[in-house]
Amino acid sequence: MILVMDVGNTNIVLGVYEGKELLHNWRLSTNRSATADEYGLMISNLFKHVQLDVSEISGVILSSVVPPLNHLMEEMCERYLGKNPFIVGPGLKTGLNIRYENPKEVGADRIVNAVAAIEQYGAPLIIVDFGTATTYDYIDEHGQYIGGAIAPGIGISTEALYQKAAKLPRIELSKPKSTVGRNTVASMQSGIIYGYVGQVDGIVSRICAETKLKPRVIATGGFAELIASESKTIEIVDPLLTLTGLRILYERNISS
Numbered sequence: 598m599i600l601v602m603d604v605g606n607t608n609i610v611l612g613v614y615e616g617k618e619l620l621h622n623w624r625l626s627t628n629r630s631a632t633a634d635e636y637g638l639m640i641s642n643l644f645k646h647v648q649l650d651v652s653e654i655s656g657v658i659l660s661s662v663v664p665p666l667n668h669l670m671e672e673m674c675e676r677y678l679g680k681n682p683f684i685v686g687p688g689l690k691t692g693l694n695i696r697y698e699n700p701k702e703v704g705a706d707r708i709v710n711a712v713a714a715i716e717q718y719g720a721p722l723i724i725v726d727f728g729t730a731t732t733y734d735y736i737d738e739h740g741q742y743i744g745g746a747i748a749p750g751i752g753i754s755t756e757a758l759y760q761k762a763a764k765l766p767r768i769e770l771s772k773p774k775s776t777v778g779r780n781t782v783a784s785m786q787s788g789i790i791y792g793y794v795g796q797v798d799g800i801v802s803r804i805c806a807e808t809k810l811k812p813r814v815i816a817t818g819g820f821a822e823l824i825a826s827e828s829k830t831i832e833i834v835d836p837l838l839t840l841t842g843l844r845i846l847y848e849r850n851i852s853s
């Protein structure tokens with residue numbers, strides 16, 4: 598069994614795989630002030646809850662877009678799991694040709710998503726990940742990572758309305774009955790949800806026009822299902838894309 602971990606700006610997602618099968622997955626909130634011991638305890642407790650013994654974990658792979666947590670998570674793996682984790686970044690073999698101007702600049706989560714999406718769906722591709730930020734990645738017809746777009750995420754955009762406008766409440770993100778909202782909450786839901794649906798379809802159409810190709814469009818992340826249900830361009834929702842990518846990268850590196 599292996600443990601895969603994706604450290605995002607909002608959540609840390611963990612998965613335990615036996616071969617290709619995902620046996621368990623958990624979500625912790627990302628807390629920049631938690632210590633290696635605190636994360637170690639949380640993971641030990643999750644393992645206990647499903648009667649999983651640490652000794653059954655033969656390896657760990659970790660991707661992070663929160664640099665202050667990189668060293669800490671590595672230390673946690675060594676201390677609580679007795680394993681030196683693979684870390685997605687310079688030095689780890691990805692098999693992905695990254696054509697960003699500075700390949701080191703691409704977020705590790707975007708690379709991991711690209712690896713999983715190419716393997717499962719083939720290139721060319723556009724990947725939309727609704728995380729803290731909404732990221733768009735374009736993979737060309739040769740399976741090369743070219744680049745994409747980064748926009749404010751749905752959660753932080755909604756939060757910004759509440760923080761910056763005195764009369765706007767904190768709302769639950771669910772689909773309103775109509776685009777024309779007739780109260781504050783419905784108006785905000787319309788603006789956020791249909792605004793994002795428009796953003797996705799707009800950016801995807803522009804990438805298609807720019808590349809003169811028709812890439813498949815895969816969505817993942819917290820709000821993928823909600824947006825995909827209204828989007829004209831999202832073809833597949835794969836909530837496990839990042840975990841799958843980590844598993845594939847682990848296999849590529851352990852067997853080399």
Ligand SMILES: Nc1ncnc2c1ncn2[C@@H]1O[C@H](COP(=O)(O)OP(=O)(O)O)[C@@H](O)[C@H]1O
Binds near residue numbers: 605607609727750820
């Ligand atoms: N399974 C889920 N169901 C509903 N909302 C989710 C889910 N996962 C994440 N979210 C929400 O989506 C937003 C981004 O979370 P996440 O995708 O984990 O981002 P990151 O990868 O940046 O940490 C957060 O506001 C989170 O609460």
Ligand SMILES: CC(C)(COP(=O)(O)O)[C@@H](O)C(=O)NCCC(=O)O
Binds near residue numbers: 706
């Ligand atoms: C764009 C991101 C903030 C998205 O992170 P997330 O929303 O998953 O927490 C992350 O991939 C990142 O920090 N990227 C580095 C910049 C880049 O990819 O160009």
Ligand SMILES: [K+]
Binds near residue numbers: 706726729818
């Ligand atoms: K993410």
